[in-house]
Amino acid sequence: MTRTDLSIQPDILKTERLQRLASLVPPCECMVDVGTDHGWLPIALVKAQVAQRAIASDVLPDPLKSAHKHVRMHNLLEVVDVRLGHGLSTVKPNEAEVATIAGMGLKSILSILHDNPPDTLGIKTLIIQTPQVDNTLRAHFVNELQWHVSHEEIILESQKLYHMLVVHPQQKPDAPHAPTSALDQMISKTLQESQSKEALIALSDWLAFRHNLRINGMKRASSPDENALKEAILQHQALVDFKEKLQGNQD
Ligand SMILES: C[S@@+](CC[C@H](N)C(=O)[O-])C[C@H]1O[C@@H](n2cnc3c(N)ncnc32)[C@H](O)[C@@H]1O
Secondary structure: OOOOOOOOOOOOOOOHHHHHHHHOOOOEEEEEEEOOOOOHHHHHHHHOOOEEEEEEEEOOHHHHHHHHHHHHHOOOOOOEEEEEOOHHHHOOOOOOOEEEEEOOOHHHHHHHHHHOOHHHHOOOEEEEEEOOOOHHHHHHHHHHHOOEEEEEEEEEEOOEEEEEEEEEOOOOOOOOOOOOOHHHHHOOHHHHHHOOHHHHHHHHHHHHHHHHHHHHHHHHOOOOOHHHHHHHHHHHHHHHHHHHHHHHHHO
8 A cells, every 4th residue: 555645744755756765654563674775764654653763773873863863853863773784684584664765876786686586575566666777677567576566666866767566475476577579578567657758758768868878889799799789779769759749749
């Protein structure tokens, strides 16, 4: 269950990005925020009584100091535990039902999930928010880990894109991820069908830019992989066509 209709502690969660993240957290006994930094998300969720308790976790001492200061400022030291460590290593089995990981790139997210798998810790809902919009994350959850993805969206805030996924490590996926076109390989059907034109245009631009860099790099190589180059050019064209179609629909 998600609560997209409420705004959660807007004096604490001041960006749309953090508001959206909070709105996807289901009511729970305990949640853990991995890479909490300032600690605002667990503080807001406990204050709003979405979570009865929370763990604010970070790998670096300085962010944790700031989280600790904010938790103390809100008189929540008894219900928000501040813990130092890598990823989910700070959580005991069956201690938290919900985990959030926000503000990290794909490599860090994948290493966190690999090193302390959330399904072995009893985590039922995992909410990811990353500035790297990449369909490989969804495919990894569905095809490799066989976890159910219940929600996917992109957020465009101050010209920056964020990818959000709500994943259930203890549930099987509805259907395998089987991209049928070059476009589907890069932007999931769910996103294509559910997101605003503005966000999809920004996403196509961003992906086309990255493809261009890759294509130029491959062309400069002494012996380019012709098949990979051909595929990248096809994908780039699919993004350009998709953007033109979206812009056409806007008129
Ligand atoms: C950009 S901040 C994001 C803060 C907050 N989650 C947000 O979205 O506003 C990333 C935080 O993740 C922490 N971090 C990076 N790698 C981590 C890891 N492997 N385990 C736990 N925290 C990590 C960093 O120390 C930093 O505080």
